[in-house]
Every structure is written in C-alpha cells, then in structure tokens.
Amino acid sequence: MSTATSKRELDHPARDEIRLESVLHALSDPIRLRVVRDLAGTEGELSCSYFDLPVTKSTTTHHFRVLREAGVIQQTYRGTAKMNGLRRTDLEELFPGLLDRILEAAALQGARVGG
Amino acid sequence: MSTATSKRELDHPARDEIRLESVLHALSDPIRLRVVRDLAGTEGELSCSYFDLPVTKSTTTHHFRVLREAGVIQQTYRGTAKMNGLRRTDLEELFPGLLDRILEAAALQGARVGG
DNA sequence: CTCATTGTACGAGAGTCATCGTAGTTTGAC
DNA sequence: GTCAAACTACGATGACTCTCGTACAATGAG
Secondary structure, three states: OOOOEOOOOOOOOOHHHOOHHHHHHHHOOHHHHHHHHHHHOOOOOEEHHHOOOOOOHHHHHHHHHHHHHHOOEEEEEEOOEEEEEEOHHHHHHHOOOHHHHHHHHHHHHHHHHOO | OOOOEOOOOOOOOOHHHOOHHHHHHHHOOHHHHHHHHHHHOOOOOEEHHHOOOOOOHHHHHHHHHHHHHHOOEEEEEEOOEEEEEEOHHHHHHHOOOHHHHHHHHHHHHHHHHHO
C-alpha cells in the first residue's frame, strides 16, 4: 500500500488537556515557531524531514515532541515518515484566534527584522 | 512630596527590541501570566506588593524582571514602591491583537479549569 | 534478505530557569 | 537619626532545556 498508517501510536494530549502555558512555551522557541509557521502555510501535513532545520535529527525529534506534547501539532506515522499537522480546530476551540494572532505577529516581526 | 518618582532607573527594551519569542516565554509561566492578567484588569499601575503570589519576595522580583526585560510591562519607582503597568500600546503596535487574545485564552481556560 | 530512509532512544554536557534564604539598599514617616 | 516597608542582590540548589553523538528500530524498495 502506498500510504498505510503504522500501528505505532503516539501520545497526544486530549483537547481538554491542552494548557495555554504549555502552548505559549512551545511557541517561544525560534525553531519550533518556525516549524509551526511552515505548517500553517501548508495545506495538509508535512514530514519531519521536510524541514531543513539548523539542528541535528535528534534535536529535531525533541522539538517535534515538545510541540506534540503541548498539543500544538498532531503526528502520525506513514511508512518511514512521520507526518505533522497543526491542531487548528482544537486550538481554535480552546483559544479562539490565538494561533492566528501569533502567526501574524511572527510574520510581522519577520518582515521587520528580516527573518 | 506625595508621589515623587525616584531617580533610580530601570532598563526597558525599546519597542523595536521586543521579540515575540521573549514575550511568549514570559507569558508561559503561570505566575507571570497571572500578574499580567491582574494588570490587564486594572486601570493604571499596580505595585509589586499588591500581588499576593505563592512565592517569596525574591522570586517575585525575578518574575517582574522577566516581564520587564521581555517588554511586557513597564516599571517605575514611586517611593519605596515599584509600580507596574502593561506596555499595551507598544505590544499592540508590534503584535496587533496578540495580548488581548492571550488574555482571553487565559480567561477561557480559567473558566474551564476553575482557576 | 539486503539496504537505504526516516525517525527514536539513550546518555551526556552546557546552559537556563524557578525557587529560596540571607543580607543589604532605598525611601518615607516619625 | 531611627525605624519600618518595599524591593534588590547574591549565592545556592534542583529542575528543566537545548544540543549533540552514537546506536538502534521500523518501514518500504530492490
């Protein structure tokens, strides 16, 4: 099969378990904020290897785990790849408008600073 | 004089030096988020001693400094007191709507969880 | 089966963070 | 000058974070 989902399961917090403080902490790291911005600019999901981050693979794994455990992204295995998607709906229900404002703020700062 | 401002000066980042990551990090701590919520609910400024935080005075000082250095609050001495105010205008110019959304998210979570 | 791709687990190191206690400074009131 | 109130500075401690390297596991292609 071409896009089978593995039995390997990953722990995600339920929607009601997502804490604002954890989300803000997850997004306060430049690398993770960049990942989230890339995810937000894409329809669907992206594999971990899609991102060309300035850190090693182990560190990349770490950052994606922080995002997942904070409830910002949802991860699923597809073959050898691990696909990542924003939990837009959950976040929007819990914290209306928050993600969009943060993304907008990041874009504004990027334009200002030149990142 | 009754409300003189001391010569003791405190370092604040200029508006253009405020970084989104630092603001998010500053707000990702429960105690600091609570302080900011209290400040947001008040017209004008509040002294450090106004807050009844579950930590010692030294730790309180630490948290207010983090908030100040991130550009979230502005601090001035008035007598023996140190007054704290949100940098609403600066934050609104840099990151439109961000602070309000975070405050709203915190309020929603507080209502949900019961904080 | 073999192999390359993709990501994980583990341990370690350097750094930062939240917290405290004690001692000290600054201010205003008396 | 004396004193209390408000806050700071400093050092310490334990926890957590970001980073890495090496070794390992799961998958799909050949």
